[in-house]
Amino acid sequence: MPVIDQSTADQLKTYLANLRRPIRLIATLDDSVKSAEMKELVETIAPLSELVTVDLTGSASRAPSFLISADDGQSEVEFAGLPLGHEFSSLILALLHVGGHPPKEDAELLESVATLEGTYHFETFFSLSCQNCPDVIQALNIMAARNPNVSHVAIDGALFQDEVEKRKIMAVPTVFLNGEPFGSGRMNLSEIMARVDTGSADKAAKKLSAQAPYDVLVVGGGPAGAAAAIYTARKGIRTAIIAEQFGGQLMDTMGIENFISVPYTEGPRLTAELERHVQEYDLDVFSQQRISELVRPSEKGALFALTTESGGSLKAKAVILATGARWKTIGVPGEAEYRNKGVAYCPHCDGPLYKGKRVAVIGGGNSGVEAAIDLAGIVSHVTLIEYDNQLRADAVLQKKMHSLPNVTAIVSAQTTEILGDEEKVNGLRYKDRESQDEHDVELEGAFVQIGLVPNSEWLGNVVAKSAYGEIEIDHRCETSVPGIFAAGDVTTVPYKQIVISMGEGSKAALSAFDYLIRADG
Template identity: 60%
Template structure:
């Protein structure tokens, strides 16, 4: 089942197993069970520290538990963990065998101190690029704390459960039988939901942190680039990282990042974070900025208040907050979100196999979504409110070769309909001014981005679209505050442009710092 190249690489990882492990399978006569049997035996053949047992007694079949040879419980997969989840499988084997998760000492102590018992069920799709982050975080937690258990469930294998729980988007996490989390979440976000006192402790730790020369808000491509350039100048640099990679984490295929013919969002985000951490950058994780307090005079300290209650100070600030998916804003959208209304075709597309869906949006994202979905669903209707598609020609050419795609231009979505449980249709206003109805079971919204700048209103100047107005040096309307990336008026929201923007903002901040004298004030009134 495993290709020779993967076997060679996996054999190297398995050589690092600190203790013997057992892959304890619960199988039946299904084709999926036979596939799981083959995978597990392929893995066991690569190391004398891996044993397969087929005497599991789990009710979900096929499934398997990764456990230490001297233990009875471990990490459970009700899935054949290939695709994006293969890394989760490998990490789980290493961690169960004694390889320590790469968490800080504080995070590990926090996990160990959680009271009570936590039984997580994590529904995934093997094509979902966001699911592994959640799976790996919960698996690692279960290794650290014996009162935590996680079962990763491939929705494609357990359709009855997916239907019964009305799951139409992933990752979808249940805790002790109740809905817990939808969408991507990292270890800090999960712990914040489990540990009510975590925000207060986080704010307390940040209370006495020294002022930065450069404080970067946002850790997408622009923020990461700014952090690297600032640190290389020898500046005391901090970066507030709610989630490293930002919107890039939700991007599947990336084929226009110069010098790298093909990659994906999670890989690029991991590379950005790794690069930042090679420098002396203070990464302040799982925090969100809520208010900006400009310095009283040029060269003084700006303040940034975080939602946790902490306030950080810096001589310069770089705003790299990025953007988020724009919503249609029509009746039915919020009501049926995750019940037929989706925003990630790569994550949620498999739940619409054989169904009729619509894609709202005729730009690159919308056309790419329609192309991807056409290989899964019965039919795709692409709705573009303008008179023509805006996607790159290469994408349009591909789209028009697909027999199960209909393109409607001058089609403005006005309502999403449903039966109270799921989406059943969509209404759009055509170029003739009349309303038209389409029967379908899913709507994928791909109509562009909105800048994450609501918290900045009343401070730096914004344009009518909410973008931060910057000059050609990345400077905002406030001396000492710069901005970069998709949150700004810089045209063309592209990864490569955001990275250049971040570098420019950091260089401009450095130039500002060496030219502006430091006043007597040590703190801003915030």
């Protein structure tokens, strides 16, 4: 079976027509099966464009690996491992960007990248099943492609297990800068630049503050926020989205099989489609911005004011809150201390790092049981811990999980502590809620899957919230404050589903439009 099939090769050939300068694929190989696959990959790519050549005599420190290099040597990126699966898009973009095709990023941000001074050698450890890794890899590849002071190698952690063990990597993506830990988890280009270029945050804040007031500000870039912005933009009213990152919780969702009319998709793919749809309209998108305060108008006819943590500010006649939710933590000793050192929240991302090891999944709902099923195909054993006296997942999922020989489910069990050796997780302690006896389970990883908590703390008491922190809304998505609307997982609407969030976002937009018409009248 070929590394990439003919239809994929044909598609790649179309992309490579955008190359503007010659590039070389310099491969460092050994006698492994993966090296043979890499040789096949680069030799499949080269004939697709007259501007691509292959050199199989590389001497990089890792094998298999290959360098994508422009002829002048001033632009290059490296992959240690096969960039397939979620990383195939990273490969395509790396070929294009080293080949002179401009990235689809803000021009000011790209100029900041090109003029960055100093020496920056980035290493990113990824897994092919990680949906967050491509964002990080693509951002760092852009930096390496546009600035000769920056180099980047993307390393498949599953292929270089010895290095993963030596450097104590327990989560992906994990990034090192000049040999020292730089960060772990999803990051985009603007966030990375904010950390290496201290002046970029001030520039972003000034850019925000210079914007004229909007009719509607949508806070949040997930399904609810995207739908709301599209609906308000279609009404012809001045709209902006401000969010930490486009996609929100959707980026952490793997298989989606209940999005009506689409039998199957994945979170990152759906996020890209949403972003493409939003870009069809005349609206502004400000990403990598965390709102710190929302101030209500002091008098009738005045504007709402939103302030960011970077010091920027935006004003609007109406606001739609769609900040979504995040993974809930269990709040026991050891959880925070060992986060990304054995405590994880994304089995799809980090599962491959635990190949052949023993892990626990905390939570017996759909997400917990799905995680146990997925991990069972990678790890040696999964222990599922559920607080309730029975699992809460759908029957079909429970049946599948119980059919697996390397999964054990324990109910009526309260996780009381994550155990470790100060460097990484080595066990979990739980209490039997019936006998009150405590038990220790030896393992190397714990995946927390106990639901979501709304991202509403920053609001304070500006709007009414439920005991769980959800923004209280009525059937029109109106909050307790006229002019402020809310939609999606951050609200009291039941059933936290993508399709419901989109509908609620659309409803909030129509309600905001109606509010503006009446207010202007």
